[in-house]
Amino acid sequence: MDRSGLIDAVGRRTAGGGELSPEQVGRVVDALFGTVARAGAIAETLRTGGAVTLVGFGSFHQEDGAAALRPGKALNEFVNGEVGRVG
Structure with missing residues (x-):
């Protein structure tokens, strides 16, 4: 599963699905796991x-x-x- 697949899967499972936009879920994924430009919370820890x-x-x-x-x-x-x- 790549980043977009993870975002789709998480979006379907949050608040009954459809409550959070893909952009919002993407920001959460990036905050946890990071991006090429910026480390996420797990990496920083x-x-x-x-x-x-x-x-x-x-x-x-x-x-x-x-x-x-x-x-x-x-x-x-x-x-x-x-x-x-x-x-």
């Missing part, structure tokens, strides 16, 4: 030695000087087909 934890999804952190994602239990269970599809 990792740069300062911090971690970002999203309960159930996982944590973004540094491992041996590189960014890494440690998936959470809920994400692993969903990806492995152990729980049903949500939303």
Whole structure:
């Protein structure tokens, strides 16, 4: 999934869909993940030695000087087909 696909998917899942414009969702995606020109909140946190934890999804952190994602239990269970599809 690329950036525009992510924006479309998030837009469909927020506030019943149609509540937020693609531009608004795009600004949120960029604020979290960043752009070529500007780092997002996750990257900035990792740069300062911090971690970002999203309960159930996982944590973004540094491992041996590189960014890494440690998936959470809920994400692993969903990806492995152990729980049903949500939303």
